Amino acid sequence: MQVWDADAAVLDRFAADMAVLCDTLLAEGLLQDRDGTLARIRTCPTLEEAVAGVSFVQENGPEKIEVKTDLFARLDAATPPGAIIASSTSAIVASRFTEGLEHRHRCLVGHPVNPPHLVPVVELCPAPWTATETMDRAEALYRDIGQVPVRMTRERDGFVLNRLQGALLGEALRLLGEGVVSVEGLDATIKDGLGLRWALMGPIETIDLNAPGGIIDYATRYGGFYARLAEEPAGPEVFSVENAEKIAATWTQDRSxxxxxxxxxxxxxxxxxxxxxxxxxxx
Amino acid sequence: MQVWDADAAVLDRFAADMAVLCDTLLAEGLLQDRDGTLARIRTCPTLEEAVAGVSFVQENGPEKIEVKTDLFARLDAATPPGAIIASSTSAIVASRFTEGLEHRHRCLVGHPVNPPHLVPVVELCPAPWTATETMDRAEALYRDIGQVPVRMTRERDGFVLNRLQGALLGEALRLLGEGVVSVEGLDATIKDGLGLRWALMGPIETIDLNAPGGIIDYATRYGGFYARLAEEPAGPEVFSVENAEKIAATWTQDRSxxxxxxxxxxxxxxxxxxxxxxxxxxx
Known part of the structure; x- marks a missing residue:
């Protein structure tokens, strides 16, 4: 594995940082071959050297469209023919920074979730021009290394995970901003309630088991109830900094x-x- | 504990059903005193006998407003002075079936989550006339028996848990109806992604740890992104039976x-x- 960063200081301390991480993984029983893993990682002084001879690139630059655009132009020029170029972006669809590239059919979003060694999901989101073969190979690679790839059929802003998180957070922040429940109470509703099921199965399997006849029976019984709630969704204003400040004021935490x-x-x-x-x- | 059901057949088999449940709990290490527990449960031929001398009633009738109204009128007349009357309803606020009652200040919703011996949350939702003392005593009682009471300050249709679930399900059912992701992929996004965190801490503690400066920093960094998604929320139509049928057709399960x-x-x-x-x- 070859690593490059625009900041030379990051590269200088990279081996030491990786050794600390590997020690943690070893202690947690999540890594067998510490020394072999470390020996496979090499830092490179330039982006071009880092991608020489590789078949897969994972880009992890800052979440800024101009940075992604610049990095992908350089990656497009420097990667070997056939190499896949995946971006870790959590909030920018690939069509916004790959459209003009010669090898844009090899580009996609491969969005991991922090911390990726403990949360296995990786969202795969194609641009309109991403080749099916690119998606197939990326999916196989993530699966081979023990992640859980989730493949989207087309672009959606926010992908899947943050769309789901955003929908739930919107309702949560509305209820908290209105003072209907405390932060501790709201968190308990998930942690000691829905989250217990959702760590074992997703929301759709959950509702498939919450009516005697499965998901269609569930929609028949409860669809009208949920549709009524959906008539008045939380609005964009609940995500304001002012609302976060109001909520934080009711929930004292040391945030140093x-x-x-x-x-x-x-x-x-x-x-x-x-x-x-x-x-x-x-x- | 005194139990009554409108269906005599339920009462006839109640002791046997409870013995089976207690055996399961015993095998799972969730119950110490099987025989003592069973000995404390007594079935009663009438509602009035079941509530004689009690300090707390948990009503678990069908989710129909006319049934709740009738049951609460009988409970209002029959329960001893000072007894709390809690409804297990998941979808009807207490103001809709307690308004005209003499003892309406002793009534509230105490909504448990199935299966309640494994999912500890109980949502406490007052009607506008529920006494603070009623809420205090109900909260203490649920906590004493090992549940996690979540106290609301006022009524909201759907309470907290189903409002949060509904918001997430709405987005999930929209993405599935549009074919953006498979059911397996969507479920993995939660099960192998967000659900792992949410089983350990709620969504607000989660975001408090997802920015270096906590929740206000999170809103500063990502609020605009989520607000943009919130501009186009999933509509009521995603909860239709037609959408559930469309989704179920892509996801084969034995639903006998x-x-x-x-x-x-x-x-x-x-x-x-x-x-x-x-x-x-x-x-």
Missing amino acids: PETIRARQDRRDARLAALRRHLASEQS | PETIRARQDRRDARLAALRRHLASEQS
Whole structure:
């Protein structure tokens, strides 16, 4: 694996950072061959050297359209014929930064979820000109390395995961902004409620099991109820910084960078334990 | 505990049904005193006998406004002074069936989630006339028996859980109806993605950890993106039976009652194992 970053300081400390990460993975039982893994990673001083001879590129630049456009132009020129070029973007569809490229049929979005070694989903979103073969090969590669590729048939802003998250967050932020429930109460509704089912099966399998006759029976019984709620969806205003400030004022947390980092570490340790639990029951 | 049902056949087999349930709980390590539990349950031939001398009533009748209205009128007349009357309704706010009652200040919705011995959340939703003391006592009681009460400050159709579920389902059913992703792919986005986090913490704690500065930083960075998606929410039509039929046609499952029941049993066994895992890591 060959790595390049525009910031030389990132490359300088990359081997040390990777060693720390591999130690964590080893301790969590998520990595067998620490030294072999580290030996396979090589940093390169230029983008062009990093993509020389490769068959797959994962681009992880900043979420700015002008940065993506520049990076993809360089990748389009430098990658070997046949190499796939996947962007990790979470919020920009590939058609916006690949349209004019010679090899645009080899470009797609491959959106992983943080932290990718603990959350296996990768969303695959084609541009209108992405080749089926590109999608097939990307899907096979992500599956081979133990991720769970989710293939979209066409572009949608926000892909699938953030569209689903955004819909739920919109309703959550509305209820909180209106003071209908506390943050702790709202979070418990998911953590000690729906989230328990959703960690085991998705929302569609969930409703397929929540009516004696499956999903069509569910729509027959509850469709009218949900349609009534859908008449008055949360609006864009619930995502304002003002609403976030109002909600944060009701929910005291230490939000210093060190504490957020410590809470993230704790989350990741719990995610690793959850993945081990789920893996053990499936075997 | 005193139990009554309008259907005498339900009461006749109630002791046997409870014994089977208690055996399951015992096998799953979720119940200590099987015989003691069963000995505390008594069936009664009339509603009036069932509520004699009690301090708390949990009503679980059919989800029909006229049935709730009739049941609550009888409960209002028959329960001892001071007894709380909670309805398990998932879709009817209490103001619609308690307004004219003498003891309406003792009535509320206490909405559990199926299966309640594995999913601990209970939503507490007051009618405009529900007394604060009623809410306090109901909250304490649910907490005492090991559930997680979530207290609302006022009525909202759908309460909290189904409003959140409805928002996510609306987007999911739209994407599926449009053929943007398969059912398996959509479910994986939650099961192998967001659902892993949401089983550990709710959606608000999740976003509080998804930006270096917490929830306000998150709104600053991503609020505009989500607001853009919220400009075009899924409409009521995605909940139609026609859309469910279209989606079910792309996703073959055996939906005979026996198979649905077997899949539900498997879900419940996995839920029990997940609860044990989560409980063990918190100790």
